[in-house]
Amino acid sequence: MTPESPESTKDVVMDQPLGRKLVAEYLGSLLLAALVIGSGIAAQRLSPGDTGLQLTENAAATAAGLFTIILMFGPVSGAHFNPVVSFVDAAFGGLPWRHAFAYLPVQVVGCVSGAVLANLMFSASAVSISTTHRATFAHGLSEVVATVGLVLVIFSLARSGRADRAPAAVGAYIGAAYWFTSSTSFANPAITVGRMFSDTFAGIAPSSAPVFIATQVVGGGLALLLVRALYPGIKPAQAAEVVVPHAAASSAR
Template structure:
């Protein structure tokens, strides 16, 4: 489907807003419904995140549905979109994510913005973010480069739900979502001081994934882009 740039930017903003609202909102709901069981909270949060990713990608993929600056940057690196487009999408993703976090806070009658105090730091968590982001980008562009874009929504939803559990960091894997989650002092939050290294590790994971995509999928059957 041919779409103009403003519509694509709007889709990235709206999609990322709903994604973050789902991540933060389900984290708040999980903490309230299962206050004494952190494992159950994580299960609830991961299932909702995976489900909403499937729904949002299926809905917005005909326009644009990356919702992630690292995925967008790899799209540009692989020549699927221009760097100008990538920059505009990234701005929309960060803005949308922030809106989503604020709306989630307000839905649960919390302060619109409350900076998280949940520290997430340490070599294990940083490695977890590299692994989480590498895997996500590989899943997306493995489908793109092999011409199976219709599978992306289900593959990404399943991967993120699983990565909540098999990575030590619970798979943020997205700079826009990471920035947004610092604005909610709730289950899904992240201390602002922990954000820069998380984002750096996500960029590293995305770069490694781009190189791996070149090795595993040297030719693109679908040059139209990831989303």
């Protein structure tokens, strides 16, 4: 099967009603959380006592799965699954602000639903609040770096006419960032909230989540400035091709 051309993908996404986009963002966020948490549970059970191997398994499954779900839902919603990406996209003129605000709660609810689904798939309690504390300076700094990198990957490709490579690049970056950041690269406020609801390998304690979310927002803001500095003079229509191409003229239905 050959991929669609950027022009045809633009047209497909532009024509999607908001309701359909929200369904895609919900399902994509659900699968993202189920992927991250489920693979973490499997790794913990299959490789007990070997944290390095558990992280390798979790990172590999996340990288491959993220690539796939972006391809799956990208032509419908742009495959954000992340409020930071949605709001940076809106700031560049690629997504109407009304859509960005509508995406946010759907992404959060989707990630929480995915955590519940992952727990149930492994015969655990549907909801178990995580006790893994991660709120240190090193973790916060890691989340700034992870989020800056993620946003730079997406928008540098979009602004240089290589948006079709974003699904693979995003998966590869997140897989690598599991290892080069001490926080294991959440880089996403919605997944941070979702991971609070699973007391497993991939979980985060509610007391640590505000630090992660705040630093992710800071990282998104810094990345916005860096993209503007590195890729100046790009028209909004060009800036809008995020994750998979879509048009700034998208209907605000």
